[in-house]
Amino acid sequence: MDVPVRGRLDGEPWREHMDFHETAELVRHLATAAAVICLYLTGMRPQEVQSLRSGCCPDPQPAAGTPGRHLIRSHHFKNVTDSNGNHLSAGEIRAVPWVAITPVVNAIRVLERIVPEGELLFGSSHHYTQERVGSLKASTLNVRIKDFTTWINHEAATRNLTDQHIPDDPHGPVNTSRFRRTLAWHIARRPGGLVALAIQYGHMRTVLDARTSTGYGSRSRGGIHTVLDVETALAAADTAARLRDQLAAGEHISGPATQRALTAAAHAPRFEGRIIPPTFVTKARDYLARDGIVLFDNPDALLICAFKHDSALCEPDPGANAPRQYDCRPGCANTVRTDTHARLLRTRADELDHLADHLPPPVGRRLRTNAGRLRAAADSHDSAAQTAEALR
Ligand code: SF4
Numbered sequence: 001m002d003v004p005v006r007g008r009l010d011g012e013p014w015r016e017h018m019d020f021h022e023t024a025e026l027v028r029h030l031a032t033a034a035a036v037i038c039l040y041l042t043g044m045r046p047q048e049v050q051s052l053r054s055g056c057c058p059d060p061q062p063a064a065g066t067p068g069r070h071l072i073r074s075h076h077f078k079n080v081t082d083s084n085g086n087h088l089s090a091g092e093i094r095a096v097p098w099v100a101i102t103p104v105v106n107a108i109r110v111l112e113r114i115v116p117e118g119e120l121l122f123g124s125s126h127h128y129t130q131e132r133v134g135s136l137k138a139s140t141l142n143v144r145i146k147d148f149t150t151w152i153n154h155e156a157a158t159r160n161l162t163d164q165h166i167p168d169d170p171h172g173p174v175n176t177s178r179f180r181r182t183l184a185w186h187i188a189r190r191p192g193g194l195v196a197l198a199i200q201y202g203h204m205r206t207v208l209d210a211r212t213s214t215g216y217g218s219r220s221r222g223g224i225h226t227v228l229d230v231e232t233a234l235a236a237a238d239t240a241a242r243l244r245d246q247l248a249a250g251e252h253i254s255g256p257a258t259q260r261a262l263t264a265a266a267h268a269p270r271f272e273g274r275i276i277p278p279t280f281v282t283k284a285r286d287y288l289a290r291d292g293i294v295l296f297d298n299p300d301a302l303l304i305c306a307f308k309h310d311s312a313l314c315e316p317d318p319g320a321n322a323p324r325q326y327d328c329r330p331g332c333a334n335t336v337r338t339d340t341h342a343r344l345l346r347t348r349a350d351e352l353d354h355l356a357d358h359l360p361p362p363v364g365r366r367l368r369t370n371a372g373r374l375r376a377a378a379d380s381h382d383s384a385a386q387t388a389e390a391l392r
Pocket residue numbers: 304305306307308311312313314315323324325326327328329332333334335
């Protein structure tokens with residue numbers, strides 16, 4: 001086909017030329033990739049993604065010098081009832097729009113080039129299927145995700161990109177219903193944002209919380225917030241249980257929030273192989289509401305945050321029950337560290353020094369300064385740390 005090849009894999013053009021006979025398959029994979037991005041990075045339920053229409057996410061009108069956010073206005077279905085309490089299967093336009101970060105906007109724009117204006121973005125008549133009405137079914141999307149994974153692995157293998165291989169999931173096939181929980185898991189457990197592009201586009205928790213903090217403050221937290229609260233509580237409980245085990249093994253602890261961290265560790269519940277009933281949501285929120293004794297692991301800053309709202313230097317939103325860990329500031333009164341953290345600080349400092357040896361002097365100097373800071377933090381832990389026994 002007479003079209004330029006712009007895509008690159010590992011720095012190389014991914015095709016010598018585009019073959020007309022391959023386009024149907026590629027468009028199918030492209031739409032599947034767009035579906036995965038929408039499912040993964042909005043927190044929408046599968047049927048909400050399936051009901052998206054072209055034009056659902058217009059470019060925002062900048063107001064008073066602010067760029068504005070992309071918002072998705074579309075249908076939701078869960079708990080939608082008429083005045084008699086009967087479930088409305090057609091759903092309704094959600095009162096609170098979803099916030100779309102840039103990868104989602106890009107995915108929607110791609111789909112808008114595949115389907116006509118105003119059509120369902122996953123309308124079956126435009127996506128190479130026998131189905132002729134409505135949107136692609138969840139079962140069809142699940143098969144396509146499997147095919148897409150196979151295709152990616154084939155491409156990775158033919159180019160010897162073994163690190164790009166998608167391994168089999170021991171928990172079963174990846175399907176549309178798993179992305180929402182995975183997103184919440186990453187937000188709760190990876191403060192720096194391993195979620196795709198989260199760092200570049202603003203941390204997901206802030207983006208999601210924008211819905212409740214801007215204009216919808218009185219609306220109860222529902223939808224993805226519920227999943228996020230549960231995952232955050234589970235992550236915090238795991239952190240407390242892990243700290244308890246480390247202290248029991250004789251590790252030392254230091255930092256201004258040591259006493260609070262010891263209290264949290266002493267009362268840590270343990271969740272082994274969990275089934276989460278609906279009642280757990282209330283428990284999770286109660287757990288997170290214990291200001292000062294909920295522990296948040298911060299593997300990026302290499303510390304544990306015993307989050308107390310009033311002493312937090314990361315300026316959490318009013319009423320927030322979790323810190324803005326991606327903006328963790330040195331010297332905060334909520335910090336604690338263990339021997340493991342001190343060891344990891346020194347390992348990271350060595351890595352920075354090693355990197356600095358291979359970079360231009362101005363960048364190298366900055367990295368060495370950072371390495372020095374990390375070693376100083378580790379030294380100050382060593383000089384102040386005590387065992388849990390000694391602190392009782
Ligand atoms: S600044 Fe303080 S409250 Fe915020 S993440 Fe860091 S330790 Fe926690």
